[in-house]
Amino acid sequence: MSFKKDLHLLIKPYYLVNTIISLSYIVAKRVPAVCNYLFLQNECELNGRETEILFFLMIVIMIRTRKAGSVTMINYLSASFIYAKIANLILWFYADVRMGIIFGIIFILCGLVLPEPTYQGPENVIYLRGATGLQEELQRDNRVTWLIAFYTVWNPACVNFAPIFSQISAEYGLENLKFGKVDIGRYPDAGAKYNISDSSMSRQLPSLILFKEGREIQRRPHADHRGKLIKFLFSSDNIKAAFDLNNIYKECKNTPLKRRDKKPLKEE
Known part of the structure:
Protein backbone atom coordinates (compact mmCIF):
# COMPACT_ATOMS: atom_id res chain seq x y z
CA MET A 1 0.00 0.00 0.00
CA SER A 2 1.46 3.37 -1.05
CA PHE A 3 2.03 6.31 1.25
CA LYS A 4 -0.68 8.30 -0.59
CA LYS A 5 -3.23 5.54 0.06
CA ASP A 6 -2.23 5.54 3.74
CA LEU A 7 -2.87 9.27 3.95
CA HIS A 8 -6.23 8.82 2.25
CA LEU A 9 -7.21 6.18 4.82
CA LEU A 10 -6.24 8.46 7.70
CA ILE A 11 -9.21 10.75 7.01
CA LYS A 12 -11.65 7.87 7.56
CA PRO A 13 -13.58 8.23 10.85
CA TYR A 14 -12.04 5.11 12.44
CA TYR A 15 -8.43 6.32 12.12
CA LEU A 16 -9.22 9.97 12.77
CA VAL A 17 -11.25 9.35 15.95
CA ASN A 18 -8.88 6.73 17.33
CA THR A 19 -5.87 8.98 16.73
CA ILE A 20 -7.58 11.78 18.67
CA ILE A 21 -8.49 9.42 21.53
CA SER A 22 -4.96 7.96 21.63
CA LEU A 23 -3.45 11.44 21.96
CA SER A 24 -6.17 12.87 24.18
CA TYR A 25 -4.30 12.85 27.49
CA ILE A 26 -1.05 14.29 26.14
CA VAL A 27 -2.93 17.05 24.29
CA ALA A 28 -5.05 17.82 27.36
CA LYS A 29 -1.94 18.02 29.53
CA ARG A 30 0.16 20.08 27.12
CA VAL A 31 -2.39 22.63 25.83
CA PRO A 32 -2.61 25.33 28.54
CA ALA A 33 -6.24 26.29 27.95
CA VAL A 34 -7.44 22.68 28.19
CA CYS A 35 -5.07 21.80 31.02
CA ASN A 36 -6.10 24.76 33.18
CA TYR A 37 -9.77 23.92 32.72
CA LEU A 57 3.42 2.28 26.28
CA MET A 58 6.01 3.17 23.64
CA ILE A 59 8.02 0.01 24.38
CA VAL A 60 4.90 -2.21 24.28
CA ILE A 61 3.77 -0.74 20.95
CA MET A 62 7.21 -1.23 19.39
CA ILE A 63 7.35 -4.87 20.51
CA ARG A 64 3.77 -5.76 19.56
CA THR A 65 3.84 -4.07 16.13
CA ARG A 66 7.04 -5.91 15.25
CA LYS A 67 5.45 -9.22 16.25
CA ALA A 68 2.35 -8.32 14.23
CA GLY A 69 4.47 -7.86 11.11
CA SER A 70 3.37 -4.25 10.64
CA VAL A 71 5.00 -2.80 7.54
CA THR A 72 3.01 0.36 6.76
CA MET A 73 1.93 3.44 8.66
CA ILE A 74 -1.68 2.22 8.76
CA ASN A 75 -0.58 -1.19 10.10
CA TYR A 76 1.40 0.47 12.88
CA LEU A 77 -1.52 2.70 13.81
CA SER A 78 -4.03 -0.17 13.83
CA ALA A 79 -1.75 -2.33 15.98
CA SER A 80 -0.99 0.50 18.43
CA PHE A 81 -4.49 1.97 18.94
CA ILE A 82 -5.63 -0.55 21.54
CA TYR A 83 -2.49 -0.15 23.67
CA ALA A 84 -2.56 3.64 23.36
CA LYS A 85 -6.23 3.78 24.41
CA ILE A 86 -5.63 1.50 27.40
CA ALA A 87 -2.70 3.72 28.48
CA ASN A 88 -4.91 6.80 28.13
CA LEU A 89 -7.60 5.10 30.20
CA ILE A 90 -5.07 4.50 32.99
CA LEU A 91 -3.81 8.09 32.77
CA TRP A 92 -7.30 9.59 32.90
CA PHE A 93 -8.20 7.44 35.92
CA TYR A 94 -4.89 8.43 37.52
CA ALA A 95 -5.75 12.11 37.03
CA ASP A 96 -9.43 11.92 38.02
CA VAL A 97 -11.77 8.95 38.42
CA ARG A 98 -14.67 10.86 36.90
CA MET A 99 -12.69 11.70 33.75
CA GLY A 100 -11.52 8.09 33.62
CA ILE A 101 -15.13 6.87 33.61
CA ILE A 102 -16.06 9.34 30.86
CA PHE A 103 -13.06 8.25 28.77
CA GLY A 104 -13.97 4.58 29.35
CA ILE A 105 -17.49 5.19 28.02
CA ILE A 106 -16.06 6.93 24.94
CA PHE A 107 -13.59 4.05 24.52
CA ILE A 108 -16.39 1.45 24.49
CA LEU A 109 -18.70 3.48 22.24
CA CYS A 110 -15.97 3.99 19.65
CA GLY A 111 -15.33 0.26 19.58
CA LEU A 112 -19.02 -0.44 18.98
CA VAL A 113 -19.78 2.36 16.51
CA LEU A 114 -16.48 2.57 14.60
CA PRO A 115 -15.12 -0.90 13.72
CA GLU A 116 -11.81 -1.05 11.87
CA PRO A 117 -12.30 -0.76 8.08
CA THR A 118 -11.75 -4.01 6.21
CA TYR A 119 -10.16 -4.49 2.80
CA GLN A 120 -12.67 -3.63 0.07
CA GLY A 121 -10.53 -4.20 -3.03
CA PRO A 122 -10.58 -7.07 -5.54
CA GLU A 123 -9.67 -10.59 -4.48
CA ASN A 124 -9.71 -14.07 -5.93
CA VAL A 125 -9.65 -16.16 -2.75
CA ILE A 126 -11.49 -19.40 -1.99
CA TYR A 127 -12.32 -19.89 1.71
CA LEU A 128 -11.94 -23.55 2.62
CA ARG A 129 -13.57 -25.50 5.44
CA GLY A 130 -10.80 -27.15 7.38
CA ALA A 131 -8.45 -29.96 6.41
CA THR A 132 -11.24 -31.92 4.69
CA GLY A 133 -12.27 -29.01 2.47
CA LEU A 134 -8.66 -28.32 1.53
CA GLN A 135 -7.94 -31.98 0.75
CA GLU A 136 -11.02 -32.21 -1.47
CA GLU A 137 -9.87 -29.21 -3.50
CA LEU A 138 -6.31 -30.54 -3.82
CA GLN A 139 -7.58 -33.90 -5.06
CA ARG A 140 -10.22 -32.44 -7.39
CA ASP A 141 -7.63 -31.65 -10.04
CA ASN A 142 -3.91 -32.13 -9.38
CA ARG A 143 -3.05 -29.88 -12.32
CA VAL A 144 -4.05 -26.87 -10.20
CA THR A 145 -1.36 -25.12 -8.15
CA TRP A 146 -2.60 -23.77 -4.82
CA LEU A 147 -1.21 -21.13 -2.47
CA ILE A 148 -3.00 -21.54 0.87
CA ALA A 149 -2.98 -19.07 3.77
CA PHE A 150 -3.57 -20.49 7.25
CA TYR A 151 -4.77 -17.78 9.64
CA THR A 152 -6.92 -16.82 12.62
CA VAL A 153 -9.27 -13.84 12.76
CA TRP A 154 -7.95 -12.60 16.12
CA ASN A 155 -4.23 -12.51 15.28
CA PRO A 156 -2.95 -8.98 14.40
CA ALA A 157 -0.36 -10.34 11.96
CA CYS A 158 -3.11 -12.21 10.09
CA VAL A 159 -5.28 -9.08 10.01
CA ASN A 160 -2.38 -7.06 8.55
CA PHE A 161 -1.65 -9.80 6.04
CA ALA A 162 -5.24 -10.18 4.74
CA PRO A 163 -5.25 -7.27 2.23
CA ILE A 164 -1.80 -8.27 0.93
CA PHE A 165 -2.97 -11.82 0.19
CA SER A 166 -6.17 -10.52 -1.42
CA GLN A 167 -4.22 -8.22 -3.73
CA ILE A 168 -1.83 -11.00 -4.74
CA SER A 169 -4.73 -13.36 -5.44
CA ALA A 170 -6.37 -10.77 -7.70
CA GLU A 171 -3.09 -10.20 -9.53
CA TYR A 172 -2.02 -13.82 -10.04
CA GLY A 173 -5.21 -15.87 -9.87
CA LEU A 174 -5.80 -18.23 -12.80
CA GLU A 175 -7.92 -21.29 -13.45
CA ASN A 176 -4.88 -23.45 -12.67
CA LEU A 177 -3.28 -21.13 -10.07
CA LYS A 178 -5.65 -20.67 -7.16
CA GLN A 204 3.48 -19.51 12.69
CA LEU A 205 0.58 -17.13 12.06
CA PRO A 206 -0.03 -16.54 9.29
CA SER A 207 1.47 -19.47 7.36
CA LEU A 208 1.58 -19.84 3.59
CA ILE A 209 1.90 -23.25 1.93
CA LEU A 210 2.36 -23.85 -1.80
CA PHE A 211 0.82 -27.07 -3.15
CA LYS A 212 1.64 -28.59 -6.54
CA GLU A 213 0.03 -31.78 -7.80
CA GLY A 214 -1.67 -32.05 -4.43
CA ARG A 215 1.62 -32.08 -2.48
CA GLU A 216 3.23 -29.45 -0.27
CA ILE A 217 6.21 -27.88 -2.03
CA GLN A 218 7.25 -25.12 0.36
CA ARG A 219 5.96 -22.94 3.15
CA ARG A 220 6.64 -19.68 4.97
CA PRO A 221 7.58 -19.34 7.74
CA HIS A 222 9.59 -22.56 7.68
CA ALA A 223 11.98 -24.33 10.02
CA ASP A 224 15.72 -24.71 9.42
CA HIS A 225 17.66 -27.98 9.65
CA ARG A 226 17.70 -27.66 13.45
CA GLY A 227 13.93 -27.24 13.62
CA LYS A 228 14.13 -23.54 14.50
CA LYS A 258 -8.00 -28.25 -20.96
CA ARG A 259 -11.34 -29.72 -20.21
CA ARG A 260 -11.14 -33.43 -19.80
CA ASP A 261 -13.32 -35.23 -22.29
CA LYS A 262 -16.21 -37.09 -20.77
CA LYS A 263 -16.36 -40.78 -21.44
CA PRO A 264 -19.18 -41.63 -23.85
CA LEU A 265 -22.11 -43.49 -22.39
CA LYS A 266 -22.38 -47.14 -23.36
CA GLU A 267 -25.19 -47.93 -25.73
CA GLU A 268 -27.85 -50.10 -24.28
Missing part, protein backbone atom coordinates in the same frame (compact mmCIF):
# COMPACT_ATOMS: atom_id res chain seq x y z
CA LEU A 38 -9.58 20.15 33.29
CA PHE A 39 -6.78 19.83 35.81
CA LEU A 40 -6.91 23.26 37.50
CA GLN A 41 -3.13 23.59 37.20
CA ASN A 42 -1.00 26.58 36.31
CA GLU A 43 1.93 24.45 35.14
CA CYS A 44 0.91 21.96 32.50
CA GLU A 45 3.63 19.32 32.53
CA LEU A 46 3.66 15.53 32.67
CA ASN A 47 4.80 14.26 36.05
CA GLY A 48 7.16 11.32 36.63
CA ARG A 49 4.44 8.65 36.88
CA GLU A 50 2.72 9.83 33.70
CA THR A 51 6.03 9.86 31.83
CA GLU A 52 6.75 6.29 32.99
CA ILE A 53 3.36 5.07 31.74
CA LEU A 54 3.87 6.71 28.33
CA PHE A 55 7.42 5.36 28.04
CA PHE A 56 6.19 1.86 28.88
CA PHE A 179 -5.48 -18.97 -3.78
CA GLY A 180 -7.23 -20.27 -0.67
CA LYS A 181 -7.56 -19.48 3.03
CA VAL A 182 -8.22 -21.73 6.01
CA ASP A 183 -9.18 -20.33 9.42
CA ILE A 184 -7.39 -22.71 11.80
CA GLY A 185 -9.01 -20.98 14.76
CA ARG A 186 -12.36 -22.21 13.46
CA TYR A 187 -10.99 -25.44 11.96
CA PRO A 188 -8.19 -26.62 14.29
CA ASP A 189 -7.98 -29.94 12.40
CA ALA A 190 -6.26 -28.09 9.54
CA GLY A 191 -3.67 -26.62 11.93
CA ALA A 192 -3.04 -30.07 13.40
CA LYS A 193 -2.69 -31.72 9.99
CA TYR A 194 -0.18 -29.18 8.69
CA ASN A 195 1.63 -28.63 12.02
CA ILE A 196 0.63 -24.98 12.47
CA SER A 197 0.07 -23.75 16.02
CA ASP A 198 -2.86 -21.41 16.64
CA SER A 199 -1.84 -20.40 20.18
CA SER A 200 -1.64 -16.74 21.18
CA MET A 201 2.17 -17.05 21.33
CA SER A 202 2.48 -18.81 17.97
CA ARG A 203 5.06 -17.50 15.52
CA LEU A 229 11.45 -21.39 12.89
CA ILE A 230 12.86 -18.77 10.53
CA LYS A 231 11.03 -15.44 10.75
CA PHE A 232 9.37 -14.25 7.54
CA LEU A 233 8.10 -10.74 6.77
CA PHE A 234 4.82 -11.06 4.88
CA SER A 235 5.17 -8.20 2.43
CA SER A 236 3.93 -8.49 -1.15
CA ASP A 237 7.45 -8.48 -2.64
CA ASN A 238 8.74 -11.07 -0.17
CA ILE A 239 5.87 -13.45 -0.92
CA LYS A 240 6.32 -13.13 -4.68
CA ALA A 241 10.06 -13.80 -4.35
CA ALA A 242 9.82 -16.65 -1.81
CA PHE A 243 7.28 -18.62 -3.84
CA ASP A 244 8.57 -17.55 -7.27
CA LEU A 245 5.06 -16.43 -8.18
CA ASN A 246 6.06 -14.65 -11.38
CA ASN A 247 7.47 -17.83 -12.93
CA ILE A 248 4.64 -19.99 -11.57
CA TYR A 249 2.11 -17.56 -13.06
CA LYS A 250 3.89 -17.59 -16.42
CA GLU A 251 4.05 -21.39 -16.42
CA CYS A 252 0.37 -21.76 -15.52
CA LYS A 253 -0.71 -19.17 -18.07
CA ASN A 254 1.25 -20.89 -20.85
CA THR A 255 -0.30 -24.26 -19.98
CA PRO A 256 -3.99 -23.54 -19.40
CA LEU A 257 -6.29 -26.29 -18.25
